[in-house]
Amino acid sequence: MSVEITRDDVAHLAGLARIQLDDDELDRLGQELPKIIESVATVSQALEGAGEVEPMSHPTPLRNVFREDVVHECLTPEAALAGAPASEEQRFMVPKILGEE
Amino acid sequence: MTLTQPELVPFEQALTRYEPVMGLEVHVELNTATKMFCGCPTTFGGEPNTHVCPVCLGLPGSLPVVNGKAVESAIRIGLALNCEIAEWCRFARKNYFYPDMPKNFQTSQYDEPIAFDGWTEVEVDGETYRIEIERAHMEEDTGKSTHVGGATGRIHGAEHSLLDYNRAGIPLIEIVTKPIFVPGGKAPAVARAYVQQLRDLMLALDVSDVRMDQGSLRADVNLSLRPHGVTTLGTRSETKNVNSFRSVERAVRYEVSRHAGILDSGQRVVQETRHFHEDTGTTSPGREKSDAEDYRYFPEPDLAPVAPSREWVEELRATLPEPPAERRRRLQAEWGFSDLEMRDTVGAGALDLVASTIASGASPQAARKWWLSELARRANEQGVELSALAITPAQVARIQALVDEGKINDKLARQVFDGVLAGEGEPDEVVEKRGLAVVSDEGALSEAVDRAIAANPDVAEKIRGGKVQAAGALIGAVMKEMRGQADAGRVRELIVEKLS
Numbered sequence: 001m002s003v004e005i006t007r008d009d010v011a012h013l014a015g016l017a018r019i020q021l022d023d024d025e026l027d028r029l030g031q032e033l034p035k036i037i038e039s040v041a042t043v044s045q046a047l048e049g050a051g052e053v054e055p056m057s058h059p060t061p062l063r064n065v066f067r068e069d070v071v072h073e074c075l076t077p078e079a080a081l082a083g084a085p086a087s088e089e090q091r092f093m094v095p096k097i098l099g100e101e
Numbered sequence: 102m103t104l105t106q107p108e109l110v111p112f113e114q115a116l117t118r119y120e121p122v123m124g125l126e127v128h129v130e131l132n133t134a135t136k137m138f139c140g141c142p143t144t145f146g147g148e149p150n151t152h153v154c155p156v157c158l159g160l161p162g163s164l165p166v167v168n169g170k171a172v173e174s175a176i177r178i179g180l181a182l183n184c185e186i187a188e189w190c191r192f193a194r195k196n197y198f199y200p201d202m203p204k205n206f207q208t209s210q211y212d213e214p215i216a217f218d219g220w221t222e223v224e225v226d227g228e229t230y231r232i233e234i235e236r237a238h239m240e241e242d243t244g245k246s247t248h249v250g251g252a253t254g255r256i257h258g259a260e261h262s263l264l265d266y267n268r269a270g271i272p273l274i275e276i277v278t279k280p281i282f283v284p285g286g287k288a289p290a291v292a293r294a295y296v297q298q299l300r301d302l303m304l305a306l307d308v309s310d311v312r313m314d315q316g317s318l319r320a321d322v323n324l325s326l327r328p329h330g331v332t333t334l335g336t337r338s339e340t341k342n343v344n345s346f347r348s349v350e351r352a353v354r355y356e357v358s359r360h361a362g363i364l365d366s367g368q369r370v371v372q373e374t375r376h377f378h379e380d381t382g383t384t385s386p387g388r389e390k391s392d393a394e395d396y397r398y399f400p401e402p403d404l405a406p407v408a409p410s411r412e413w414v415e416e417l418r419a420t421l422p423e424p425p426a427e428r429r430r431r432l433q434a435e436w437g438f439s440d441l442e443m444r445d446t447v448g449a450g451a452l453d454l455v456a457s458t459i460a461s462g463a464s465p466q467a468a469r470k471w472w473l474s475e476l477a478r479r480a481n482e483q484g485v486e487l488s489a490l491a492i493t494p495a496q497v498a499r500i501q502a503l504v505d506e507g508k509i510n511d512k513l514a515r516q517v518f519d520g521v522l523a524g525e526g527e528p529d530e531v532v533e534k535r536g537l538a539v540v541s542d543e544g545a546l547s548e549a550v551d552r553a554i555a556a557n558p559d560v561a562e563k564i565r566g567g568k569v570q571a572a573g574a575l576i577g578a579v580m581k582e583m584r585g586q587a588d589a590g591r592v593r594e595l596i597v598e599k600l601s
């Protein structure tokens with residue numbers, strides 16, 4: 001099985017992941033990604049001859065795992081913000097948001 | 102791209118050439134005690150980041166668990182909208198880069214909504230319109246961002262942004278219609294009636310506080326136009342977070358005018374999200390939708406699938422309130438309202454308010470009268486919905502009871518409404534504090550009538566001569582002297598007694 005990944009595909013994926021790639025990287029990844037996809041695709045060979053097998057998203061047969069609607073204790077704001085690189089007015093501070101409005 | 106902005110085409114004129122097609126997406130915040138996937142409280146308005154925990158902050162190693170009550174509410178909403186309930190469905194991660202979710206994704210449902218293929222019927226001007234429901238799915242609300250620096254607290258020009266995650270993870274149900282095709286002139290009113298009906302339905306189900314002012318019910322209005330006779334759909338705009346019934350109606354009208362202007366000038370409608378402005382009734386462009394909007398949904402591995410048993414679904418079906426259309430018919434018959442009276446009541450969003458007022462003891466006509474005249478006028482002046490007025494149906498019923506008991510008259514009742522709305526307390530307290538009770542002292546009343554007769558001999562003569570309708574002038578004089586605090590009916594009786 002061979003997959004074709006165009007340069008535009010790579011640029012699109014990079015955009016989605018907010019990764020900046022230069023021309024060399026776009027070219028290189030355009031060669032490498034098909035190989036990665038092919039090796040991941042070997043998983044589908046496991047299904048050959050296995051009859052009807054449903055794709056699995058969850059490794060356990062658990063269903064309907066529900067929680068009672070009961071309030072638990074929250075973190076203090078100090079604890080919540082302790083791991084934040086920056087905070088202000090008891091809020092998480094993030095850098096300027098680009099490309100959205 | 103600097104195309105000149107095409108002129109708006111007046112709504113009615115646009116309809117002569119184009120047919121509007123709408124889609125409505127309504128987000129309802131559930132009234133569970135805790136968030137969708139953790140036990141943090143959902144109470145509105147806490148100090149920033151006080152309703153957060155490792156789960157809703159997306160800290161490493163934390164695991165979400167579904168709130169069973171939220172699933173129950175989702176199923177009941179689905180059933181009330183005549184939907185199928187999924188035998189089996191999963192949550193999905195909606196991946197995006199925006200800091201309103203600390204996890205870098207929002208937990209939602211993608212192609213496996215818990216409820217799908219439903220319908221509901223709304224009434225506008227006595228006509229019934231069927232709205233097809235595409236799906237109702239479970240998801241979580243996002244945090245609140247504040248943009249610092251720059252001009253107006255908007256993202257553009259902001260230096261940085263601050264995040265409060267108290268709202269992140271609050272259970273939401275998103276209800277999505279199929280394309281709505283109704284006669285163009287009715288589209289704005291149908292959109293409004295639909296959102297209003299969803300609000301009433303959520304209240305009847307007791308699954309949400311549906312406070313539009315607090316954002317617990319928000320509507321997105323999707324709209325496209327197509328020339329008459331064309332069967333394919335045009336390009337749509339998505340107007341986000343339209344936060345009142347009236348705004349839903351105005352947003353539809355405005356977008357029809359705007360789209361028609363673009364199409365008339367030969368330009369193309371851009372598929373984009375738009376913001377609605379309450380003050381001007383207009384919309385402005387937001388994000389342009391492009392292929393970059395790819396959320397890369399995948400099944401949420403940390404949450405077990407939801408597979409509601411048919412027994413559970415039937416148990417919940419048995420808890421449903423009466424369907425809205427049936428309820429309207431029943432109430433109209435019970436109250437003895439004419440079609441027009443009922444239509445006005447429903448149109449004003451006063452059905453539940455009138456029903457509660459009647460349940461508190463007022464007569465149907467009295468309840469309708471206060472809500473649709475006095476209170477509707479005040480709501481209009483304040484630019485709010487009737488339900489947002491600071492008065493309860495029980496208080497309205499009490500004011501009517503005071504009138505029925507003869508303690509106050511209709512004119513004084515208006516002052517009692519003023520007092521209650523101004524936060525001066527219960528109706529009885531307002532009557533007391535403002536000294537509004539009608540004068541029931543027969544002696545004082547009789548003397549006032551005598552003075553009025555003496556001061557208006559011509560009028561008195563006419564009444565003596567049999568022209569009883571002339572009594573109005575004397576009643577007016579007495580009421581003026583008593584500063585409105587007299588029972589006009591009793592005054593009339595006294596005048597007629599004295600002059601016959």
Ligand SMILES: [Zn+2]
Nearest residue numbers: 139141154157
């Ligand atoms: Zn939490």
